[in-house]
Amino acid sequence: MIPRLPPIVEFTALQKRYGDGPVVLADFNLAVAPGEFVSLIGPSGCGKSTVLKLVSGLSPWTQGELTVAGTKPRLARDRQAFIFQDATLLPWLTAQLNVELPLQLRGMAPAECTAKARQMLALVGLEAVRDYYPRQLSGGMKMRVSIARALTLAPQLLLLDEPFGALDEMTRNRLNEELLALRARSMFTALFVTHSVAEAVFLSNRILVMAAHPGRLHAEVKVDFPYPRQPELRGSAEFQAKVNEVSRLLHQVEEGSTV
Amino acid sequence: MIPRLPPIVEFTALQKRYGDGPVVLADFNLAVAPGEFVSLIGPSGCGKSTVLKLVSGLSPWTQGELTVAGTKPRLARDRQAFIFQDATLLPWLTAQLNVELPLQLRGMAPAECTAKARQMLALVGLEAVRDYYPRQLSGGMKMRVSIARALTLAPQLLLLDEPFGALDEMTRNRLNEELLALRARSMFTALFVTHSVAEAVFLSNRILVMAAHPGRLHAEVKVDFPYPRQPELRGSAEFQAKVNEVSRLLHQVEEGSTV
Amino acid sequence: MKKMPRLLVWLLPLASGLLFVAIWYGVRLVTGLQSWILPTPLEIIAAAWRERQALLAAVGHTAVGAAGGFLLAAVVGFGTALLLGLSRALRSSLYPWLLVLQMTPVIVLTPIISLWAGPGLPGIITITWLISYFPIVANLTQGLLSTDRNHVALFRMYNASRFQELRRLRVPAAMPYYLAGLRIAATLAPIGAIFGEYMVGNSSGGTGGLGYLVYSYNTQIKIPALFATALTSCLLGFSFVAVVAWLNWAVLHKWHDSFERNDH
Amino acid sequence: MKKMPRLLVWLLPLASGLLFVAIWYGVRLVTGLQSWILPTPLEIIAAAWRERQALLAAVGHTAVGAAGGFLLAAVVGFGTALLLGLSRALRSSLYPWLLVLQMTPVIVLTPIISLWAGPGLPGIITITWLISYFPIVANLTQGLLSTDRNHVALFRMYNASRFQELRRLRVPAAMPYYLAGLRIAATLAPIGAIFGEYMVGNSSGGTGGLGYLVYSYNTQIKIPALFATALTSCLLGFSFVAVVAWLNWAVLHKWHDSFERNDH
Amino acid sequence: GKKTETAPVAPNALVKVRFQTDWFPQPEHGGYYQALAKGYYAAEGLDVEILPGGPNAQVMSSVAVGRADLGMTNGDDVIVAVARGVPIKMVGAEMQRDAQGILFHAEHPLRALADLEGKTVMAGAGSTWIQVVHKKMGIAFNLTPLLGDLARFMNDPAFIQQCFVTNEPFFARQRGANVGALLIANDTYEPYRVMFTGKDYLAKHPDIVARFVRASVRGWTDYLTGDPTPGNRLLTAKRSDLSPEFIAYSIKAMNDYQLVAGDPAKGEFTGQLTEARLLKQIALLQDVGVLDKPVAVADVATFDFIPKPAGK
């Protein structure tokens, strides 16, 4: 299914510490091929966000190697988009202008920015509050603006840090499906952090279960359901089996750790 | 199960608008009896956080009536604790001191504050990072500090706004159980916002399904499983049936609305 | 905080003002000070009325110097802080010299100023600028450096240039700091101009501004008129402060937490 | 921003200083200015050496006045801003009168100051205080009002008293503003003291401080010595700024985003 | 223009001369305004513009860098400035004695400078007279900085401050204080007030300087002995706060203290500068340490333009 191309993200024996704190990631090895949809799942504080921050070049590592698109993470940023764990909206811009921001920064023509941003806001169901400032939005709405903002960029590599955690199930499912539809069109690679096993199974072709203290890979689960995946997949027995498999791995991990 | 006492929270035909914006809550009626565990569930932006803000007296309403413990919401604050949708930690205090804060504000002796805060941090699994500043914590860790902080207060009325949304399933389940255990000891009333139907069913004795545009009550589901509830409940068929019932109601609501 | 009726916003300073005036009279009574040290408010107002023509002419003159210096400080201060915010290397190269400029007593520079800028208005504007410049730079720079690091990370992710980061992120985020700096500068500008008139002013053109009147009333021991001049200078300052307050409202009220609404 | 080697932090201002000195000499050459308008750095240093005894004695004198006024401003400014932050009613009653105090030219108040505080050190400290007070109040007040409204909501929920909210929330959150205000005040204190010596100083202790020297070198047209005095005053100012910078680091580096680390 | 050789000339051909005064327009500048008002400058072919000064007028540097052609100030200051390398030269006296004095309340009379011993005086730090009184006359007193204000003086009967004898006593008396004023100039220390110009200008335009000095002296004589109204009209046009009473007082004081014309008994006359007095002056300045290197009289002044005494 995945063409044999050089990996777009490659961790080799990477170790990460913040300052002189404890080891956060130990001997981390991971190769993500272009077009893969990889989910990270694991206990709180095990280093999932850290993995994304490393890939985006926002944080340096201590030992080992990491390349993104064959180069340093920092140099590959123009191919990436990052949906942070917090919405990180600029408080002085309306929802619409927050979504336009990355387009404007890329120098896109104003009319085009506006049109594109409107379209993305519609996709996340926020057309009606286009002119609201962030402080007028609910928690889930803020997160959706943030999602819209990242998706405008049509990136090659999308980093998503629990983007749907603050959303109700229905919206979440709908956005899951939208995400796969977008991916079908532009074939981006995704690194996806989530706490929902079902979501991970529905979206990914590979799930990495992480353990904590120090953060490390515990297990890897391949999910071979063909794309495009239909909502009905969620009801199938194979799907449930996969979910159970991942949940079991997760329980292993968490039972092994005290925190 | 619930003794026939005057309601601790009572909404009567309440309407809420922010400034001169659209109606956010319309004709909202709700009576919560002391000791109840009521969950609010509904689409993003339907007004769940607003309901909690009204109960806590942080936001005024436009029409109708609302009493908390028989008085104005603002005057009943010393019986309440609020876990906000964002962690809202003070960045200049360590995790430990953030948890101590409400105790110190109540004038508790320093040694007692320290001990109590340590105990609550242990409960949420964060003993090891007691001396970290918020910027050194992961998203889920921050939220857990915030939970610990609210629980130190042993409130009569606990308002929880998606407290477990950023946590992995295992931690989440464990904290669900801790919450029920605490409640068994001190019999607080809880108003709980969540996006997880299973969580709502496991915790509550009543689930309110809300609809949006304007925010309103769509349906109410009683959950009659006896307390204390054991983790095994989650595997039972009755449990699954309840979850399905609530999910169906939720789908009704969301299909009815465009956003 | 509770919302206050609009009326109270006006009544309270008046009430406290009355209290203040009462204390003032009290002090006069108790200490037996003469009006040539501390005139009473009534004497001051009477003097202001008597000297209204001189005061009006002078305040016009001083207003030009103060406004010129203030605008210059607002613009140049903004530019300087941008430079300082742009890179740490620039910051550590320039900041110490800015401090030197700020900390050099103006009197030492007066000959150079009156030589290069010329005496009269250009010199006055230069001195006003010198005096009100640094608070703006210091505040805006602190603001530019206080940007939320999550927002900075966001801009890094967009590969935004230093300049874009500055223009679209750091500057808007630092606006509360800039405006606090402007507020300080607004109160400094009129005294700066008066000081400037003292240093490099002359009375050419027939009027010499409030600085000249300060001198003139002082030597003539017209102390109530001197206080009336100070009052006029305060009124001038208030008009500057009012402009900044309006700016502050215009820029921040939509999004900044210093404009709390009751309605969360 | 990238981390800069420690060495560069020192080298860069030196390098820019050299550039600055070069420009200085260039200006001298091009404009043909004489040393009685703009002495060269060498002439200034020579004068500083020649007058070292007078300068040393004077700087000690001025340092006392400046430090006294600065500390007073830091403390009283803090207290005032707390009052202003405590309630909107207090704010609208007091702020206008604070502005009046700030905007009244010091020269008008000099007779009262020298009468009530006494001439010499007390008067000098009062004037220094007057000059460096307002930037602290204005900044800290803005800071107290800029508190994150979610944090305020949290404190409301705890039924925290106004005072607790101030002490445990608003004040710590406003520290970056307060420190920016202190930084401005630190640069104002030495010039404030010099100005104060100008206004109400006396030479009764044998030395009159840098303000006295400024006056005296100025009338004697000892321009290089005048610049040397300015240099001394800058050095004094730098020691104040250094203290504030240290405070800033001590208070903020653990948690505030102005102390970015590379490591997110 | 080299058209300056012939005089008088048509008004449009007048030579432009900028004259920098040391203060806001005041009766102590009356002679120049009188010369302007009565056309004495025009008669010499000059179109004079009198530039007002102020508390920080920078008179000498203005003239030295050519922003003004001539200026007036205290004679001491010119000597000191020349010693520091400022390229200027005195070209004539405006006053034979500087008007600086000491103001005191009549209850605390001050008969002589010696009475200052042990007192606190509000005076300009660094002023030459203070050095002289300290170092030459051995009189010790404390200083407090001089500001323009008289408020503290009015409030404290023991207060002593520096003044211009032509100036502050009037205002103090007007406010009802019984004051006296002691002229500082004495046999040991008697500085001129002078007209001066830049060395370059002097070399290029000696004729203009000569005409300027001549007309100014004429103006001064007329101002103090004739009808000062024309000059005063110009003064009050520039400064509305000058009252007729004040102007009259100043003129009277200049006459009473013989400031401008000097003491005829000593052979002094308006505009006169003598080599002997300047020599003595330089020696004194050096003596009290104000001058750090010696200067020759020829460096500080030229006597070529001193007009003949009136009536001789």
Ligand SMILES: Nc1ncnc2c1ncn2[C@@H]1O[C@H](COP(=O)(O)OP(=O)(O)OP(=O)(O)O)[C@@H](O)[C@H]1O
């Ligand atoms: N301060 C405010 N000013 C104006 N409108 C607001 C404000 N806060 C919330 N709203 C609006 O009120 C509505 C309800 O918001 P609320 O935060 O209660 O939603 P919610 O149900 O908690 O949603 P979520 O699940 O996304 O957190 C939204 O449409 C939002 O735009």
Ligand SMILES: Nc1ncnc2c1ncn2[C@@H]1O[C@H](COP(=O)(O)OP(=O)(O)OP(=O)(O)O)[C@@H](O)[C@H]1O
């Ligand atoms: N800036 C920082 N400085 C120091 N330690 C940090 C910093 N950021 C994260 N850490 C530590 O690194 C560890 C991993 O954090 P990370 O944010 O990657 O966790 P996570 O897997 O994303 O958790 P969550 O699911 O709770 O978001 C945590 O123990 C945290 O305390």
Ligand SMILES: [Mg+2]
């Ligand atoms: Mg995370």
Ligand SMILES: [Mg+2]
């Ligand atoms: Mg919400």
